[in-house]
Amino acid sequence: MTASPDLAQAVIRGQYRALAQAVSLVEREDPAAERLLAEIYSSTGRARIIGITGSPGAGKSTLVAALAKHYRARKMRVGIIAVDPTSPFTGGAILGDRIRMADLYTDRGVFIRSMATRGFMGGLAKATNDVVDLLDASGFDIVIVETVGVGQDEVDIIRTVQSNIVLLVPGMGDDIQAIKAGIMEIGDVFAVNKADRPGADRTVNEITMMMSLVEEHGDWIPPIVKTVASTNQGTGDLDAAIGKHFDHLQTSGELDRRNRERVRIRIETMLKEKFMDRLIGKTITRADYEQLLDDVLRKKGNPHDAAEGLLARISFGR
């Protein structure tokens, strides 16, 4: 499978098979992927990019499925990218989940891809962003990215979505403080899932309390929505909250700011990666670079001088 000259056009026309082929190129880190991504880029910018962050077992995938059906009923096309390696979308599913999601898998208005495969050279965050672009260019109205929210790649991914939903479940007791210290600050909307369980209101209160400890909200106070994803309760409320957040993003200028930040992160990530690739090979051989690391490890040098020494060999132009 290679990128045919008109693959980009076929993706932009919304052809499902072309999209699947393009996504595979990105996943295999095929050299043709970069050119393809450059070609489709001008057709991006229309999709709503939503992140759903929560612990395994919180019901993320079930909620994603419920939201996807909600949007499908409104004739919107929905892309789903599962980054959580324990996600049912990833294939490690229990039977019930599979059955619940079966109709999504046969619907050509839904594109599901798991990015759980490890070892993307260019980074999981870059690969995920590339697939978001492909879905966007291919006319998908909504792209949902599902993450656990732990780890460098996932945090990088969350930084590039437009609205991030943080999913919690009742009955975490003392532990709510626990997980969420880092996560409270990245939630644009909070969903308390499995809200038919005892303690849902307490969880809502705890989130409110935790939120009061976060210093900066700007002028957006994240709403808290109760859901029971497995029986589809609260899905409409959640969509409404997401919609309100999107309105806020637009009217406040924050959407532009986030999109700009997304562009910045993408370009700088690429710059840094390509820089390291060229440095090792052009400025120093791989063998000499490994030797340099050894020398620093053996105290025959130090990290600061090693870095400066390499950079001194580079001419930055102008």
Added chain:
Amino acid sequence: MTASPDLAQAVIRGQYRALAQAVSLVEREDPAAERLLAEIYSSTGRARIIGITGSPGAGKSTLVAALAKHYRARKMRVGIIAVDPTSPFTGGAILGDRIRMADLYTDRGVFIRSMATRGFMGGLAKATNDVVDLLDASGFDIVIVETVGVGQDEVDIIRTVQSNIVLLVPGMGDDIQAIKAGIMEIGDVFAVNKADRPGADRTVNEITMMMSLVEEHGDWIPPIVKTVASTNQGTGDLDAAIGKHFDHLQTSGELDRRNRERVRIRIETMLKEKFMDRLIGKTITRADYEQLLDDVLRKKGNPHDAAEGLLARISFGR
């Protein structure tokens, strides 16, 4: 306060005030800090660097204090770096914690620093590593780094410690799955703290079960230790487990591999940061760079070509 020419020597001789001054230079990102760090680097490499990762409320700081006292009783000097912004070491302490830790604060064999201040330009991970180096060079035998384990910086920090202890508490129920999916893989030793609470054994079993799901352990199976940090129970067992892990690191060659990885991360982080600094300024003005971002945002370009265009202006030497 500036770096006197012999500040590096005073740090290496183990002078407490010189160390405090050097740490302040790093914290203020004083230009003199880089040279100082290069000068002390050859004196590093003797300290044991231990990470303690756990949720706020899990009792990390209490356990760190218990371990610190354990090592002090053995005449070892102990550095403590708190990265968790909710840590009692950071000053947001409740009175009980403060009292428990009061004798540590007056002991010149203990150096405590909170790195919770936001906005290190060069990154929190770099600043933390720099302080670890200063403590190491200054003759501290043990350096304990306390993190929540959420977020990009913290994951970067955890990647550079020698032994990482993951702290859990009983009674997390279903939720243990929750938090720990990402964290299970970074634990060299697990501590179940507050083990006098009901459910401690169940938590131990759950960790064992979760651990069986992690594919790669190499030949080290992380031990699980029960502790009650507030009454100092299990501290000796925990130290023994850490000691065994250190023996394993040495005999397996893993210590060398981790130290080498630490050097690699440090050099590459510096290279990428310094590269971006020079690129913007030397290759392109800040104003032109912001314009480039705007152009990509407005689809007058794409991230791929923008990055390639900048890199094409750079000569990589040889």
